Amino acid sequence: MRSDDHSPAPEDAKPPPVPEDLAELASVFGLLSDPGRLRLLAALREGERCVGDLAAVAGASDSATSHHLRLLRAHRVVQARRRGRMVLYRIADAHVRLLLDVALAHVGHARAIANPGRESRSA
Amino acid sequence: MRSDDHSPAPEDAKPPPVPEDLAELASVFGLLSDPGRLRLLAALREGERCVGDLAAVAGASDSATSHHLRLLRAHRVVQARRRGRMVLYRIADAHVRLLLDVALAHVGHARAIANPGRESRSA
DNA sequence: TGCACATATGATCATGCGTTCAGATGACCA
DNA sequence: TGGTCATCTGAACGCATGATCATATGTGCA
Structure with missing residues (x-):
């Protein structure tokens, strides 16, 4: 036992995550770790x-985009719906949306600290 | 113009993310995409x-763990503090904590849908 | 001061992932 | 029904990333 028992009273009593979930979560994060997919x-x-x-928005080829969307769909990050000969994608649920918002806020916050006086929306 | 203009009224009027932030965000997600680091x-x-x-908790070597923590610290995901001859790490800020919570909730939710009748805390 | 513990670092190697190309599937339209 | 558009799929290549080993730094203690 190195750090005797330093847990300073569980700050929020989070339930210990299921290993199974951690693996899946790692996969989802992996999907989000690509700037291209993030642009999507x-x-x-x-x-x-x-x-x-x-x-077009992501600046990638149709093929690459399709590959990415396939992965995102496989992990329930996005949902697809046919409309005529094209397929419309959308964010799967509110969790993913919130996840992106929190993440963006984090990096924005982190950068604000790193470069004080320089706003996110700097003109 | 393929899908004419289907944006069905901005559901929340999210600010368009700065590309710079997207790259950094992808890096952070990349850090979270490893089950070992996630265990940390x-x-x-x-x-x-x-x-x-x-x-010990992550089931990795001290060296690997140190490497991981170094990366996490570089991206402000964790913070370090010396205490005697050992270094104590902690989650950097509330954003990261919230991010993890939302993400866990997402995979839990997704799995609950995939395996109905099977709880997260399944014994 | 010298030893032992805790952590950090650097280099190397194998593996996974994203991109691309070529071709297949499926839906609309004349 | 043939042609075209939008998307999907499979295989191969190149690069980045994670793991490991050996070693360095740095701290406390006798």
Whole structure:
């Protein structure tokens, strides 16, 4: 026992995460670890988009975009719906949306500390 | 223009994320995409821990753990503090903590849908 | 001061992941 | 029904990332 018992009274009494969930969670985070996919999701925050649009926004090829969307869909990060000959994607649920918001807020906050006096929306 | 203009009225009027932030965010998510590092963070949710403890909890070597913590610290996901000859790590801020909570809730929710009637805390 | 413990670091190697290309599937329209 | 558009799929290549080993730093204690 190195640090005797330093747990200074559980600050929120979080339930110990199921290992099974941790693995799945790691996969989901892995999906979010690509700037391209992040751009896709950022675009999807504004509403449903077809693959071609998303590809254009993310600056990637249709093929790459389709690959990415497939992965995101497999992990329930996005949902797909056919409309004619095109497929419209959207963010799967409120959790994902909130996750992105919190994450963006974090990096914004972190950068605000790193570069004081320089706003996120700097013109 | 493929999907004419389907944005069905911005559901929340999210500010368009700064590309710079997206890159940083992708890096942070990348750090969270490893089950081992996730175990470290899960352990840190319960309070400060030294490297040795964290290594034991995560089932990794001290060296690997140190490497991981270095990365996490570089991206302000965790903070470090010396106490004698050991270094105590903790989660950097409330954002990260919230991020983990939301993410865990997401995978829990997703699995609850996938396996109905099977609780997260299944014995 | 010298030893032992806790942590940090640097280099190397294997593996996974993203991208791309080529081709397949499926839906609309004339 | 043939043609075209939008998307999907499979395979191969190149790069980045994680793990490991050996070693360095730094702190407390006798």
